[in-house]
Amino acid sequence: MSTPHPHPHLNRWIVEPGKTPGLGVLDPASIDDAPGDKEITNAACDELVEQLRDLQIRLWAERSQSLLVVLQAMDAGGKDGTIRKVFTGVNPQGVHITSFKAPTSDELARDFLWRVHARVPAKGEIGVFNRSHYEDVLIARVDGLVAEPTWRRRYGFIRDWEEMLVSEGTTIVKLFLHISRDEQARRLQARLEDPTKRWKFEPADMDARSKWDDYQRAYEEAIAETATQQAPWYVIPSDRKWYRNWAVLKVLTSTLEMMDPQFPSS
Amino acid sequence: MSTPHPHPHLNRWIVEPGKTPGLGVLDPASIDDAPGDKEITNAACDELVEQLRDLQIRLWAERSQSLLVVLQAMDAGGKDGTIRKVFTGVNPQGVHITSFKAPTSDELARDFLWRVHARVPAKGEIGVFNRSHYEDVLIARVDGLVAEPTWRRRYGFIRDWEEMLVSEGTTIVKLFLHISRDEQARRLQARLEDPTKRWKFEPADMDARSKWDDYQRAYEEAIAETATQQAPWYVIPSDRKWYRNWAVLKVLTSTLEMMDPQFPSS
Numbered sequence: 438m439s440t441p442h443p444h445p446h447l448n449r450w451i452v453e454p455g456k457t458p459g460l461g462v463l464d465p466a467s468i469d470d471a472p473g474d475k476e477i478t479n480a481a482c483d484e485l486v487e488q489l490r491d492l493q494i495r496l497w498a499e500r501s502q503s504l505l506v507v508l509q510a511m512d513a514g515g516k517d518g519t520i521r522k523v524f525t526g527v528n529p530q531g532v533h534i535t536s537f538k539a540p541t542s543d544e545l546a547r548d549f550l551w552r553v554h555a556r557v558p559a560k561g562e563i564g565v566f567n568r569s570h571y572e573d574v575l576i577a578r579v580d581g582l583v584a585e586p587t588w589r590r591r592y593g594f595i596r597d598w599e600e601m602l603v604s605e606g607t608t609i610v611k612l613f614l615h616i617s618r619d620e621q622a623r624r625l626q627a628r629l630e631d632p633t634k635r636w637k638f639e640p641a642d643m644d645a646r647s648k649w650d651d652y653q654r655a656y657e658e659a660i661a662e663t664a665t666q667q668a669p670w671y672v673i674p675s676d677r678k679w680y681r682n683w684a685v686l687k688v689l690t691s692t693l694e695m696m697d698p699q700f701p702s703s
Numbered sequence: 704m705s706t707p708h709p710h711p712h713l714n715r716w717i718v719e720p721g722k723t724p725g726l727g728v729l730d731p732a733s734i735d736d737a738p739g740d741k742e743i744t745n746a747a748c749d750e751l752v753e754q755l756r757d758l759q760i761r762l763w764a765e766r767s768q769s770l771l772v773v774l775q776a777m778d779a780g781g782k783d784g785t786i787r788k789v790f791t792g793v794n795p796q797g798v799h800i801t802s803f804k805a806p807t808s809d810e811l812a813r814d815f816l817w818r819v820h821a822r823v824p825a826k827g828e829i830g831v832f833n834r835s836h837y838e839d840v841l842i843a844r845v846d847g848l849v850a851e852p853t854w855r856r857r858y859g860f861i862r863d864w865e866e867m868l869v870s871e872g873t874t875i876v877k878l879f880l881h882i883s884r885d886e887q888a889r890r891l892q893a894r895l896e897d898p899t900k901r902w903k904f905e906p907a908d909m910d911a912r913s914k915w916d917d918y919q920r921a922y923e924e925a926i927a928e929t930a931t932q933q934a935p936w937y938v939i940p941s942d943r944k945w946y947r948n949w950a951v952l953k954v955l956t957s958t959l960e961m962m963d964p965q966f967p968s969s
Binding site: 500543546547548549550551554555557559560561587590594597598600601602604605606607 | 766769809812813814815816817820821823825826827853856860863864866867868870871872873
């Protein structure tokens with residue numbers, strides 16, 4: 438796959454197929470190429486949300502292709518905040534957010550792709566996965582929920598399945614919100630101290646925190662194994678929320694521009 | 704894949720991976736290795752249904768693996784009759800039959816595997832697909848519903864998806880009920896003449912009949928492209944219904960015996 442990526446301005450975040458992202462050296466506090474300081478960048482975000490809204494209307498009217506956005510991050514990495522900031526203001530009729538929690542017994546009784554496949558976007562829709570099938574090679578690995586040969590085989594199954602979706606008309610964008618261990622500590626602390634955030638705290642957060650290194654390694658490998666030309670991974674520096682929001686909006690609007698949805702002519 | 708198939712007595716029907724089944728030379732009226740004449744074979748079927756019932760109870764109690772049976776045939780090939788004969792008498796709680804008709808608009812708005820993936824059996828269950836994702840490389844090809852590169856790519860996606868299901872705990876058996884053009888004519892004629900069968904007749908039956916050769920070629924290629932060690936195809940001579948029923952029961956009971964489901968020890 439030597440074709441250059443079609444969005445040169447997204448190259449700073451994209452994971453090149455075959456390369457390991459090297460999370461340890463990528464700076465989670467980067468504000469590389471931001472349009473300006475926090476205030477200026479937030480203003481740029483407002484414009485990008487408008488643009489996303491317009492592009493979504495065209496996608497919905499065209500109804501011939503769909504966009505699947507996979508959001509992954511460490512606990513407190515900012516998945517919920519990103520969804521709120523990016524998609525508030527976009528017509529919810531054509532945007533479906535699915536949050537995947539611990540699998541139900543019905544889900545555990547099937548293969549790991551069953552529950553995510555059921556929620557892929559229809560033509561005309563944007564589907565957002567808040568956590569996803571990637572948990573089945575992340576927590577499943579770190580917590581030893583399945584044997585190593587099982588989660589290792591899943592990398593290939595994920596590549597195959599995503600390639601099938603792309604071939605059948607879905608564009609896939611995978612986003613890893615990259616935060617530092619210190620930033621995670623600050624956010625978890627805030628959850629404990631701020632009564633408006635305490636509801637988000639779960640004891641499992643501290644458990645996952647103690648496995649920080651294991652998770653980082655699992656993420657690096659999962660991303661390296663599944664970063665393809667057709668279903669790219671982006672590593673988004675996410676210690677600064679304003680930069681993260683801008684970067685995610687940039688990836689989504691650029692991707693939709695490349696999809697170039699058109700109003701039907703008749 | 705040079706491993707011999709684990710059921711030597713099924714070798715007469717199995718399609719060897721990498722081989723084209725040659726439907727034109729396989730005799731649809733074969734009664735090869737039948738236990739006896741029609742009467743004797745029907746009695747053998749009754750015993751096999753008993754055996755299937757017992758194996759299904761163990762599968763249901765064990766709840767750690769599942770069986771997916773894919774049934775394909777030309778029109779009037781005997782899919783409905785096979786299901787009635789084979790599964791009547793088995794506890795319907797653990798057996799789910801899904802008949803796939805022309806796709807709905809919701810189904811057409813997703814990839815071709817979406818609707819079948821939703822209906823795969825849970826652990827402990829037997830799932831039967833009356834028609835399946837194979838229609839998306841059969842009627843989709845013969846009637847030109849999608850472009851050739853699209854249906855050609857689907858062979859690989861089908862192999863990948865079935866391999867994933869097998870890896871995650873599902874045993875797959877694919878059955879092509881092979882009838883002759885003359886037998887099809889007799890059965891369609893009977894549908895027109897017999898008031899208890901007329902409800903089954905559809906004008907599309909005659910249309911598909913005129914495309915007999917196209918369908919046979921499409922079946923040969925689809926079977927050759929997707930006959931794998933892990934998800935084998937069986938071509939069942941089906942002109943004689945009593946032989947067909949016996950052969951299908953033989954394949955299913957032998958497969959379940961190989962799966963060897965056990966009652967939980969505690």
